[in-house]
Amino acid sequence: MKQLNILLLFFLFLSFNVQAQNNEKPRRIPADFPSAKIARPTDAMSTHGMSTNTAFLLLEMMEMKKKSGSINEEQLTQKYALIRKGNKLYANSFIKLKGQLTMSGLSEQGVLLGSKIGSLYTALVPIDKIEAIVQMPDLLLLDIGSKEFLHMDTARIVTNVDKVHKGLAPLTMPYTGKGVVVGDLDVGFDLTHPNFYDTTGTANYRVKRFWNQKNNSGTPPVGYAYGSEYTTEAAMLSAPNDDTVQSHGSHTAGTAAGAGGYPGSPYKGVAYESDIVLVAAKLSTTYIIDAIKYVQNYAASVGKPCVINMSFGSQEGAHDGTSTEEQAMDSLTGPGMLLVRSAGNSGSNNMYAEHTFVNLDSVAYTFFTTYPKLTAGYRAYMYGRKNENFKVQLLLMDIITLNPSYFTATIAANIDSVYSFNLIGNNNDTMKIGLQASIDANSGKPNINIAVLDNAIPNTSTLKLFIKIIAPNSFVQMWADRPSPGVPYGLFTDFGIPDPHLITGNSTHTVGVGAGGKNVISVGAYTTHTIWTSLNAGLQMQEPGFMAPSGAIAPFSSQGPTADGRTKPDITAPGNMIISSVNSYDKSGDYDANSPFVVKDVSIGSKKWYFGKMQGTSMSCPMVTGILALWLQKYPTLTPAQALDRMKKTAITDNYTGAIPVNGSNTWGWGKINAFDGMTVSVEKAAIKNTLKVYPNPTSNELHIAFDKQANNTVITIADITGKIVYSNNAGNLTAGSEQVVNMENSPAGIYILRIVSNGEEAVYKIAKQ
Amino acid sequence: MKLPRFLLVLILPLAFFTGCTTLYAQGAFPVSADTKFFMMDLQNEMNTSKQPLKTFNPSTQLIKKYSLQKIKGIYYVSGFIKTDKNFSEKQLKKIKTFPGQPSGDIRTILVPLSAFSTFLNQKGITYFELSKKLEIN
Incomplete structure (x- = not known):
């Protein structure tokens, strides 16, 4: 016992001693280490002037x-x-x-x-x-720059497509577009591009049908009188393109549905396991409607839902969703049938003007012009209000002296006639104008279209085409068009003349006719990149007209609203700029090995294919098409309204979009598309819930789900409160009166979330397990 | 520079009212604005060439401007028609047109240029619209 006391005293002494030492000398990391342990630089140099x-x-x-x-x-x-x-x-x-x-x-x-x-x-x-x-x-x-983010990579990341491809929770599997038909109507397809196979770039060719509307040498599809149809892989590969000066279609199809062209490719598109149907389209409205029906007929024949990409447009029409093309398109949408259209690239063009005439203010003027001058093919489309009327007079006006040199009669819109006029300039130079006036059969609005048929007045002349509009107590809207791609749009201007009756153009209401369809999803573009490394020409930078900070709206992205006040575009996606497949048969020089726009080549044997950059709402449109294909894989009966609802509920907003107004933004639609959240968001519909009975709740053993009505493509999942899926059943098509029974006997007591997806709608229940 | 100056200038007889040609769309049903422009251009070309419609060969300019389609040596005009209950596909096929499948009350149609005036008097059609050009964007 005495020995124990001595030991205890000894430990107490040590303990106090340590504490005393700690108080006097706190423990610190040594200021220096033994020199033997220093890792001396193996190499050193000045980094002055270097990144x-x-x-x-x-x-x-x-x-x-x-x-x-x-x-x-x-x-x-x-x-x-x-x-x-x-x-x-x-x-x-x-x-x-x-x-x-x-x-x-x-x-x-x-x-x-x-x-x-x-x-x-x-x-x-x-x-x-x-x-x-x-x-x-x-x-x-x-x-020397950082290795760039590869652009489809970026586009897939910012839209959360990658999360969908990975099948992250609460998704229960990866979604890749499998079982969905992606149609692309365009020009410049390279049917042989490795991007249209599976991810190996060489196996499982995925183009199922090809209709070249521009080539009448072969057999047209059944029910059509023109073009050539290709239905086998061999026939398509020997086609093997529709155009030797265009790559647009190869690019858009690659973005929507390409698989990357080679293993591990960063240029993989969105719905990379979908079936592809391509139509090399004659770019004219009737051919597009035929093409839509063609793709949908194929999809119906194989029992798959489909989404169709249309990266083109027009400014001809009332811009109110009433054009014949828009009416036809609207009737061609429905459950599992979606149409997607690019909003247009007129977001910086002052090609729209309007004027409300009140009280004594019954006259307005504008100059219709362009740079350097109006040539044959320029047009202006003017629309008044339904059941009202307006009149137009055309003049050649000197912008310096404000003296007219020549003018036409005043023409009323409701006169239902077409005229040609010669407006004669100073040296007998003539501007020949066509003018058509009528009540538009589709919109019921008074309509005057002005067409420049010829113009010999030099661009140095101060005489410009001047439109006088008379519309007491009414309202007139007008759009300027251009004769062909690649030339500037027409515009409305006041030439800086400070007359209160002179109206000038702006770039609102420029979402194209077609994209304004009521059941058509229209897509604007935002910026994700402005610099790229070309294959053989070093670092490249976007032209000034396309320049915008990453995340900002693309300067060219067309703006809404429609003429009838609907918000357009519906949504935005990356489109400035995107790298995707291009046409190896394109001889324009834009997309060959030496082009600054080409970033990557792929070789199989002695043949080379390329990936290149493009920008436009043409490029953002197939991003959304691909994403809708992913959504259709999960919800095969998704309707346009349901797709739009998902976009509205989940679109990404940020400092660039700002807060989106409750009725949407005419620049951003409902924001930046969110593929993942749009797919996983609970879009509960009272309608479906009314057709279901879930009982008993709370339950201790079996959970019964009774279906009062036919329930197609039904998927039932139950998740615990952590989101972990504990039950999943792809029940398929269930007849009215059928019942599904889930055994929950072995599930721990607690709260569970039951999701029933059926007929493209979703119902969610909170279930208590006792 | 205010409006009165414009008005004053406009009423002065210094400028000349231009001569103009008027063409009314003649047919059993209304047609679109573009169709009227097409008919005006077509009539001008026919007047110049002095060929009747049945044997008329359109110029390259007309073909390009209005996307005329040549199938097996015959030129076709492409457009939309809207129809009513009197519409007869059989009747239309008699004049060698190719009506497409309906989308609601709308159909696409290819009309031989040589039969265009006959087509404009067909029954069961309520509207014709010439196919409009689109551009990739």
């Missing part, structure tokens, strides 16, 4: 040379996107200079300069000269 990546590239090169006497080109190329040209290896770079550029100094080092953006240059820099170049006195920065 981080440039410095790392040099460091790796030094390491490699030290280790093996040479660099590992393949490894560096993969890591830093280097380019070999001849016997030199280049880095795609940005060079920033202070003061005047010493071009000769850079050239002496073998630098190949690209574009100039202020004091910034894009350039191909020989990697063995980087060290010397950064020593140059005028150089502020040499940045």
Whole structure:
């Protein structure tokens, strides 16, 4: 016992002693480590004038040379996107200079300069000269750039398509578009592109039908009198394209449904396991309606839902959803039949004008013009209010003296006639104008269309086409059009003349006719990238007209509303810019190996195919088409209204979209599409709930689900409160009066969420298990 | 620069009222604005060439402007028709047209250019609209 006391005293002493020591000398990380343990730099250099990546590239090169006497080109190329040209290896770079550029100094080092953006240059820099170049006195920065996010990657990520592809919870499986038909009506298809196979790029060809409406040498599809149909893989591959100066269709189809073209490809599209039907369309309204029916007939023949992409449009019409094309399209939508249309690229064109005439204000004027001048084919479409009327007089007006040199009679819209006029300029130069006036058969609105038939008045002339509009106590809207793609749109302007009756154009109401269909999903575009690395021409930057911060609306994206006040576009998606497949038979030079727009090639044997960049609402449209194909895989009877409802409830908003007004935004629609949330959101419909009985609740054993009405494509899932699926049953088509019984005997007591998806609708119940 | 100056200028006889040609759409049913422009251009070409419609060969410009379709050597006009209960597909096929499948009360149709005036007097059609050009965007 005495010994124990001595031990206890000894421990107490030690304990106090330690505490005393701690109080006197707190424990600290040593200020210095033994020198033997210091990892000394194996290489060191000044990084003055270099970006981080440039410095790392040099460091790796030094390491490699030290280790093996040479660099590992393949490894560096993969890591830093280097380019070999001849016997030199280049880095795609940005060079920033202070003061005047010493071009000769850079050239002496073998630098190949690209574009100039202020004091910034894009350039191909020989990697063995980087060290010397950064020593140059005028150089502020040499940045070899970061390897770019690959653009379909980005588009898939920001739209949450990747989450759908992975089947993240609460989804119970990956969704890839399997079992859905994706139709694409377009021009410039390369039927042989590896993007249209499965993810290997060589197996399971996925194009099921191809109708070339432009080629009358073959057999048309049954029920049609024109074009050539291809129904077998061999026939399609030997087609093998519809156009040798266009790549548009290969691009849009690749975005909606491409599988990437090779294993691990970042250019994978959205619905990459869907069935594809392509129609090389004659770009005219009646042919489009035939094409829609063709795709839908095929989908019906194989019992699959379908969504059709249409990346084109027009400005001809009342813009109120009443055009014949829009009426026909509206009637061709329904459960499992969705149509998607690009909003248009007129978001920066002042091609729309309107005027409300009140009280004594019964006259308005505008100049209809374009740069450099109106030529044959320019048109203006004017619409008044239903059951009212308006009149128009055309003049050649001198914008300096404000004297008219020639004018027409005043024509009333309801006169139902077509006229041609010669307006004669100063030197007997003539502008020939067609004018058609009628009550529009579809909208019932008074309508005057003005067409420039010919124009010999020089663009230097101060005489311009002037429209005088008379519409007491009424309202007139007008749209300017252009003769063909690639030339500027017509516009309405006041030429800065400060007359209160002169009206000028703006870019609202520019969502195209077709995209304004009441059951058609119309898509605007936002920006995700403005810089890319081309295959053989280094770093590239978007043209100024397409430039916008990442996340912002694309400057070209057309704006709503429709003429009847509906919000359009419905939704936005990445479209500025997108990289997808292009047509290997395209001889325009836009998408060959040397084009700055091409970013990647794929070889199989001796044949090469390419992926390239494009921008436009044409590119955002197939993003949404692909996403709707994913949704149709889960909800095969999804209707346009239900699809739009899902978009409205889940679209992404951010600093760029701002808060979306309750009735939508005429720039963003309901925001940026969200593929994942749109698919998983609970869209409960009272209608379906009224046809179901779920009992008993609470339950201790069996849960009964009774269906009063026919229930098609029924899927029943039960999740616990953590979201974990504990029961899933793809019950298929159930007849009225049938009942499903779920055994919950072994489920722990607690709260469960029962989801019943049927007829494209969803009902959700909270179930208590005792 | 205010409106009165415009008005004053307009009423002064310094400018000349232009001569114009009027063409009324003659037929059993209304047609679209584009169809009227087409008929005007067609009539002008026919006047110049002095060919009757049955043997008329459209110019390249007319073909391009109005997307005329040549199938087995015959030129066709493409458009939409709206129909009523008197519509007879059989009757239309007699004049060698190709009506498409209906979408509601709307059908697409290919009309031989040579039979276009006959087509405009067919019964059971309430409206004809020439196919409108679209552009990729």
